[in-house]
Amino acid sequence: MGNSAKKETSARARQTAILRAIFDAAFERFGPRHWWPGETDEEIVIGAVLTQNTAWANVEKAIANLREARMLSLKALDRAGESEVAQRIRPAGYYNLKARRLKALARFLVERCDGNLSRLRHADPAALRADLLQVYGVGPETADSILLYALSMPIFVIDAYTRRILARHGLARPNASYDELQKLFQSNLAPDAPYYNEYHALLVAVGHRHCKPTPRCADCPLYRAALFATRRSHAEAQRHTRPEVV
DNA sequence: GTCCAGTATC
DNA sequence: GATACGGGAC
Numbered sequence: 657m658g659n660s661a662k663k664e665t666s667a668r669a670r671q672t673a674i675l676r677a678i679f680d681a682a683f684e685r686f687g688p689r690h691w692w693p694g695e696t697d698e699e700i701v702i703g704a705v706l707t708q709n710t711a712w713a714n715v716e717k718a719i720a721n722l723r724e725a726r727m728l729s730l731k732a733l734d735r736a737g738e739s740e741v742a743q744r745i746r747p748a749g750y751y752n753l754k755a756r757r758l759k760a761l762a763r764f765l766v767e768r769c770d771g772n773l774s775r776l777r778h779a780d781p782a783a784l785r786a787d788l789l790q791v792y793g794v795g796p797e798t799a800d801s802i803l804l805y806a807l808s809m810p811i812f813v814i815d816a817y818t819r820r821i822l823a824r825h826g827l828a829r830p831n832a833s834y835d836e837l838q839k840l841f842q843s844n845l846a847p848d849a850p851y852y853n854e855y856h857a858l859l860v861a862v863g864h865r866h867c868k869p870t871p872r873c874a875d876c877p878l879y880r881a882a883l884f885a886t887r888r889s890h891a892e893a894q895r896h897t898r899p900e901v902v
Numbered sequence: 903g904t905c906c907a908g909t910a911t912c
Numbered sequence: 913g914a915t916a917c918g919g920g921a922c
Contacts, residue, residue, distance in 0.1 A: 691918095708919040714909055715918085749907040749917085757920085795920045817916055860918055869916075905922085912915080 672844045674827065678878055679851075682858035685877035689857035697773040698729050700767070700806040704798045705757050706748045730771035757793025764791045769890040773806055779873035781809045796834045804856070810847035813856045814825035814838050817863025824867060825878070 693699035693712075699719065706715040721744040722728040727736055742755035762771070765876045768774040768787075776784060781803055788799040796814070803811040822828040828837055845851065866876035873879050 704918090709906090709917060710908085710919085711910070711917040713917095717909085741918065747908060749909075750905095750919095751907070753906050753920090797919060801918080813918090817918075818922090856918090864918085903922105906920095908917105910916090912913105 668844060671840070673826075675714050675844050677840065678825075679855050679858065681877045682862050683854065683881070686861040688854060688860055688884075691853060691857035692801075693806075697806040698771070701730065701761065701773065701802050702728065702733070702758060704805070705754055705761060705793060705802040706745060708754070708757075708793075708798065709749070710749050714748050717757075721745065721747070730762045730773075733744045733758050734771070736822060754793070754886045760792040761794060769779040769814070777807055781805075781811055782855040785811070796838075800838070804849060804852055808853075810849045812838050812845075812852045814841075815860065815863075817867060818856070818859050821863055821867045821878070822861055824871065832871075873880055 659764070664762050691745070692700045692703065694703050699749075703715055703719060706718050719728065722733075722741075725744050727733060727741065727744060733741060736759075738755050738759055741758055742751045745751050745754055746752060746757070748889070764787075765771055765773070784807075785799050785803060788794050788802060793801075800811045800813045803809040804813055819832070819837060820827070822832075822840070823830040823838060828840060841852070845855075862876065863876060866872045866878070
C-alpha cells in the first residue's frame with residue numbers, strides 16, 4: 657500500500673472512531689430511544705410527512721385525529737378527499753400542503769404495493785429511494801425515514817439536528833449537502849439498520865436538548881466525547897457557534 | 903430566498 | 913411577543 661493510501665485508510669478509521677464515540681456517548685445518556693414511535697409501518701410513513709419541519713407533539717395530535725376518523729392508512733388516505741384530510745391534520749401545521757403530500761404518497765404506495773409496505777421490504781433501496789424522491793412532497797429526509805424506519809433498510813437519515821451537530825464539532829461544513837452528510841455516515845459505518853435507527857434518534861435527542869440554535873454545551877454528552885476525538889476542530893467550532901459562552 | 907401554519911415553550 | 917419545530921417545492 658502506498659503512503660497516500662495508508663493516510664486515507666487511517667483518516668477513515670479515525671472518522672469511524674469519532675462517529676462511534678459520538679454514538680456511544682449519546683447512547684450512554686439517552687439510549688435506547690425506541691424510534692420510530694409509530695405502531696405500524698403505514699403510520700410511520702404518514703408521520704414522516706406530517707413531521708416535516710414540525711414538532712412531534714403536534715404530529716401526534718394529527719395522527720390521533722386520523723386514527724379517530726379511520727384514515728390512518730394508505731388506502732384510506734388514497735380514497736379520502738384532500739380537504740377532509742387537511743382538516744384532520746390541522747394540528748400538525750401546513751395542513752393544506754401536507755394533505756396534498758399525503759395524498760400523493762398514498763397514491764404512489766397503493767399503486768406500488770397496494771398499500772402493503774411489507775411487500776417492499778426486499779426492494780432495492782437505491783431504486784426505491786429514487787422513486788420516492790419523484791413523489792410530490794417527498795424529499796431526501798422523508799424518503800430516508802421511510803426506508804429506514806418503515807422498511808428497516810440500512811439508510812442513514814440526515815436532519816437539521818444532524819447537520820448542526822456535525823458542523824459544530826468540525827466534522828462537516830455547515831452548508832454540506834444532504835448526500836454529503838449521509839455519505840459521511842454510510843461510508844464510515846457498516847450498513848446496519850438497527851444501529852442507524854438508534855443513531856439518528858440519539859442525534860435528535862442531543863439536538864433537541866443541547867445542540868439547539870443557542871447551544872447548551874455545558875452538560876452535553878458529546879462535549880467530552882467530541883473533545884477527545886477532535887479537540888482542535890471542536891474548539892474551533894465553539895468559537896463560531898458560541899460567541900458569548902466559553 | 904420565500905412560502906407553508908398550528909402549537910409549545912421561553 | 914418571539915422563537916423553534918424530527919422539510920420540501922417553487
